[in-house]
Amino acid sequence: MMKRMAGLIFVLLMVFVSACGNNGGNNTSNETTGNNTAASGNNAAATTDNAAATNDAAAETETVAPADPFGKYPELVEFTTIRPTMNNPKFPEGESYEDNVFNKFMEEKLNVKPKFVWMAPQDGDAYKKKLDLSIGGNDIPDVFQIVGKNITEVQATVKRLVEADMIEDLTSAYDKYASPAIKEAFASADNRGLDLYKIDGKLYGMPGQSALEGMNFVWVRDDWRKKLNLPEPKTLEDVEAIAKAFKDSDPAGKGTTVPLAMQMQTETDGLFGPGFIFDQFDAYPRLFYKDASGSVVYGGIQPQIKDSLKVIADLYKNGEIEKDFALKDTGQLQELLASGRAGIVGQAWWGVWYPLFMTLQNVPDADWKPYAIPAKNGKLNMGATNTSNTVLVVKKGFKYPELPIKWLNVYNANRDTEWWVKTSQDKYKDANEKATIWSGISIMRTDDIVNQAKDIVAAVNGEKDPATLPFKNNDAFTNIKKFIDELQSQPQAASKNLLQWQNTRSWYDAMGSAAKLESNVVYSAFDGTTPTMEKKLTALNELQMKAYHKIIMGKADADQEFDQFVSDWKAQGGDDILKEINEALSK
Incomplete structure (x- = not known):
């Protein structure tokens, strides 16, 4: 506005000076003067309009500098x-x-x-x-x-x-x-x-x-698999076949082999649980999530859970899962894995860092390898809580x-x-508090770890320039490259080259294989508590575990037991919890 007003005043002053000059320099008649004055007035109006238009255009083309996401403030x-x-x-x-x-x-x-x-x-x-x-x-x-x-x-x-x-x-x-x-x-x-x-x-x-990293992998004693000349597993049926072969051949000796190590004491799919089996059926036993209608449901009572339990029941019936699996705690599972008697276990991508490396301490020839098994839909299913x-x-x-x-x-x-x-x-090597920055809140792509693995694998395979990898991935690349190119064919390659083996199995084999599959992530719709949850959820979880154990151990008909459990879960507080969750989310 100020620029436009200044332009207008400038034009009017020029008109005034011009008019004074004309009157003083010409001794003309009133008619002529009037015509000239009229002409001057028209010119002034035209000039004023042009000036205004020019300033309007300037105002329109004058752009505000875009906000700088990394801009430094001029003063502290x-x-x-x-x-x-x-x-x-x-x-x-x-x-x-x-x-x-x-x-x-x-x-x-x-x-x-x-x-x-x-x-x-x-x-x-x-x-x-x-x-x-x-x-x-x-x-x-x-x-x-x-x-x-x-x-x-x-x-x-x-x-x-x-x-x-x-x-x-x-x-x-x-x-x-x-x-x-x-x-x-x-x-x-x-x-x-x-x-x-x-x-x-x-x-x-x-x-x-944070990035999603909760995929369930099937970890197999690959030294046993190779010794028995078994193909690498690509389906759940392949995993079942390997478990049967381990049972029949007893590679640990003296009847001590545990084909599939599994913990399911108080959690349906915990650290060493059968999560990879539930994933196959798009089943999430402890997740409250939204169904196709948009309503929140409880994963533990959905029909596909029953299908998962029947598979686990078959493994139990065939002697491929320990009879006391329901009594084992985390410490006992770790002891089993360390002993070298287990052949298959469900674990996260980082399982080779802890606790699977302990097997090598007692069995130097051992080698664990992870496999990402796609579900019937061809995807890598996983349940996830919200990431913030x-x-x-x-x-x-x-x-x-x-x-x-x-x-x-x-x-x-x-x-x-x-x-x-x-x-x-x-x-900060010796500090117990390394996060001294005022706010070190990470904002990561949910597929960040998968993408890192994809780039590392590409670099190892010669499909990507290693120099383009971020600094944090340099060690992983170096260790994996050395293991694959030089070490893996040597005797006791894993136990003698632990760091190289761990990087290879976690980044290259686990997340690298996950990167080749499309993920199907089912997010939790509710991660808080409701009044009925506070009073009854513990009892409902115990009810759930009891029913699951009975089905797996063959102590009850799977269909009848599951249907009865679903009915009891709803009646004993489950329906109230779902109602409270849906009401809370609708506010």
């Missing part, structure tokens, strides 16, 4: 905050929560500095209780982190703050300042992480998000609502760099 921005801590933290000399190399790095990058109002241990609810008092007293800092036992608890705190009009709507700030990598990370899970902290369509916090249980929020009225977004942009872009990794490994 100090913001008040709080933070959860660990109990009895030990830092490297000269380091603390307040003053450390990572916060200094962030200050250098963004020109921002946290000022801590208070800190409290996260364990034991001390941090949450103190934060609740601060909220109740309307005394919150500029930017702070909300934590909780589960996502529902965190969401409740966010909702409380929103209803009290105490925190900022970050929708616009996120759209403008979140880096492309951050936006891609959330998009990898269809923005589920962000949606958890939206109220009436508005985003009120920046959550963390912490969030950063901003006090209403804080001048820089985009600050935590920019902080997380910078942190997540740098946490895997050589400097960051080496600093954590070297400077």
Whole structure:
């Protein structure tokens, strides 16, 4: 507007000067003067319109500089905050929560500095209780982190703050300042992480998000498989055939072989449970998830569970699972695996790091290898809880609502760099608290680990330049390459080259095989508690385990026992829980 007014005044002054010059220099008649004046007036009007149009066009073409997700503030921005801590933290000399190399790095990058109002241990609810008092007293800092036992608890705190009009709507700030990598990370899970902290369509916090890594793999004693000349398993039926072969041939000797080691004492699909079998039937026995209609159901009572249990029952009947599997705890399963008597076990991709390496300590010739077994739908099925249980929020009225977004942009872009990794490994080598940075909330693509494995495998196979791998993957590549090219054909290759073997089996074989399959991820719809859950869920879980055990052990007809269990589960509180969950999610 000021530019347009200045242009108009300039034009009028020029018209005035021109008119004065004409009148003073010409002794003309009134008619002539009138005509000239009229002409001057028309020219002035035309010039004024042109000037206005020119300035309008200039205003339209004048663009505001785009927001910089990594932009450094021109002057130091100090913001008040709080933070959860660990109990009895030990830092490297000269380091603390307040003053450390990572916060200094962030200050250098963004020109921002946290000022801590208070800190409290996260364990034991001390941090949450103190934060609740601060909220109740309307005394919150500029930017702070909300934590909780589960996502529902965190969401409740966010909702409380929103209803009290105490925190900022970050929708616009996120759209403008979140880096492309951050936006891609959330998009990898269809923005589920962000949606958890939206109220009436508005985003009120920046959550963390972790990568999915809960796929269930079938780990096989590959030295036994090769000795018996058995093909690598590609289907569940192949796994059953290998278990039968191990039972019949007894490779451990003296009738001590346990074809399939399995733990199912109190959890349906825990650390050493039959999760890989449930996955085959798209069955998730401890997950509350949404069905095709959008209603929340409990996975443990769905028909496909019964199909899974029948497969496990056959393995039990054939003597391929220990008779006392229902009594074994985690420690006993670890002892079994360490003894070298087990042939197959369900485990995560990192199982070779713990506890499967213990087998090699007693059986130097042993070799465990993981297999990703696609389900009937051709996909790698997996159940998953939501990937975010912490969030950063901003006090209403804080001048820089985009600050935590920019902080997380910078942190997540740098946490895997050589400097960051080496600093954590070297400077913080002997520290029990390595996360001294004010906010080290990771925001990862849910397929991040799978994608890392895909790149590592490609580099090992000569399909990708190893120099393009991120620094954090260099060691894995080097170890895998050496094992595959030089070591794996040697006697006792695994036990004599433990680190190379572990990297190969976890990254190359486990996640590398998972990367070749399409994933079908079924997310939990509810990770909190309801009133009936608090009163009855423990008893319902015991009811579930009792029914599952009876079916597996053949102590009851599978169809009748399962149907009775489903009926009892619903009547003894299950239906009330589902009603409470659906009501909570509809609010």
